[in-house]
Amino acid sequence: MDIVNLTIDNKPVVVKSGTTILEAASGVGMHIPTLCHMKLEDLNIENKPGGCRICVVEVEGRRNLAPACCTDVSEGMKINTHSMRVINARRTVMELILSDHPFDCLICAKSGNCDLQDMAHNLGIREIHYKGEQSTYREDTSPAIIREVDKCIMCRRCETMCNEVQTVGVLSAINRGFESVVSPAFEMNLDHSVCTYCGQCVAVCPTGALTEVDETGKVIRALSDPTKTVIVQTAPAVRAALGEEFGMEAGSLVTGKLVAALRRLGFDHVFDTDFAADLTIMEEGTELLNRLGKHLAGDKDVKLPILTSCCPAWVKFFEHQFPEMKDIPSTARSPQQMFGAIAKTYFADQLGIKREDMVVVSIMPCVAKKYECGRDEFKTNDNPDVDHALTTRELAALIKLSNIDFTALPNEDFDNPLGESTGAGVIFGTTGGVIEAAVRTAYEVHTKKELPKLDFEELRGMEGIREATIDFDGLPIKIGIAHGLGNARKLLEDIQAGKSEFHAIEIMSCPGGCIGGGGQPYHHGDAGILKKRQAALYTEDKNKTLRKSHENPHIIELYEKFLGEPMSEKAHHLLHTEYFDRT
């Protein structure tokens, strides 16, 4: 590997050739500001259009300023990252960007979390010298994501996520010059496109151009209605991230405070989606063993591998892109929907109330969950099993709105019966977690032996596609894992081509799984945060007394009192679903 010597702000620096000025500078503690550039380490995700020009630096002997994000270092380079010429240029660039940006920062959904706002602040912009036409574009509202293209600065981060990472291909830059916008084909609205609502565009948007549909108002209304019993479920990944919204260290586990906050917000019962995750394992695990049993018995028609079906964006992805394979994923509903179905039947019966008088709110790391709970098959007499899905961010907003001092809250426990969960339910929030949870139960059900070890390190990690073979007491079970829809596509194409040897595959749409969901606190380009959240979930799992879904006493009771057994007719009606060809 060639070595390059250069100086950055008079400091001698030695780096490998092929390093960008931006990377070299960060190595010596000079953090050159960037806006369009984004690099998510470990996930192999980079957006580097060199378009915004905020990162320009002065290179001695070079006529013009160089964009640090996409200029490689060379031998003997002398770089100044904050000369007057550089600062003036950055300010001019920022003023030009702002000259075509709406001035509604005070009431913008992204205020306080906006990279553009932060950058303008850091550059000390106090006046905009350029007055001109402002581009305008209609607002596009879908069930999950709102596009306010007026606020787009054409950084193309969303395009990178949608095309290269997720391979969904909804967003592209269209038209040219002043008229150019990022849009679906033919400028159609998102809800007419093949958008999966994974929300990765929202997760990386540096401005308020892409945000989630805000449902906090509806939840406040429900909570203040004395005729309604309002219950809440919170997804596993929320507890590993919510603290960040209150200045806590990334990876802080805030399960107890989360419960306390929800109780103070006025929810009548504070439950856990992890309970429904355990239930998912009972159904999905049984389905896996059934298909496997038939396969081993020589049934040629049985579909393998079985694919997980917890992720609504993934479901919508294959309905649009691989409809001919819609009989391969498990028919098990997602934990969110299983919870809703059980809450409005089993639990409503226990309370002696009608489903119409119960409001189920879910707290999700996800924006696609907003879309999922609106799907027709999850409604009875037009009443949805889950009424409102809030993102982790929306919950934080609700807590702040209600004057709750989150960090000072005591730790409290979930209510029963839908609040009890095992460690297997907790790890649903990370890539590899659903399949590990399934293995823990499927192994014991199949072999009728106790697992010697519960931690399946071979299933964990951040690699986009992982595979492992688990020994089911002499029967080797081949497992595949993909996170990010682009990786999922690769595994699907293998199945299509008859090249797949897996028995079961776990798929999560978001890089990292739900911990990196589109509804989580913004990572602002720091993928290290995702790893910390992942570690937090494995810690929570380890600290649980019960770590296998089939040992959850309230799950056992639910089957004894209500469902019968996994895959029973009742379970099928309430906990399973069907998929549709959306082409």
Next chain:
Amino acid sequence: MPKIKLAENTVQLIKDICKEFENKESELINVLHQVQSKLGYLPAEVQEVIAKELKTSVAKVYGVVTFYSFFTMIPQGENPISICMGTACYVRGAEQVLNEFKRQLKVEVGESTEDGKFSINCLRCVGACGLAPVVTVGEKVYGRVAPTDVKKIIAEYKNH
């Protein structure tokens, strides 16, 4: 956007053109050129077929179609009229000529007449500045066009 169904042979034609370029995404612009030269325009349904054949997204194809002013999603008339709006033509009165075409044909730039006979487009310099202002109808070039000539030019094609 109203959907039109493409005829089988149109779909085949598009597929053949894509195949000529080895179904490479990098050949998108060439494919669009060829298809437009055969069909006269690039409606949404055509772009969908191209995207599928080149294994790229429709959004990306649409992005390219809308970036280059040469590509059009509106059917051209049988006799496409182009008025040069390059600097030389413009200063010698191309705008008045354009306005006269619009007035006589009752269409805007980029549109076709109801009978499909004519469409109007503007372009930038055909390299005949000495003849400014220049108008082309199909392959034929008209030089030093004055608004008073417009009626005569249209009449040439009326009964074709």
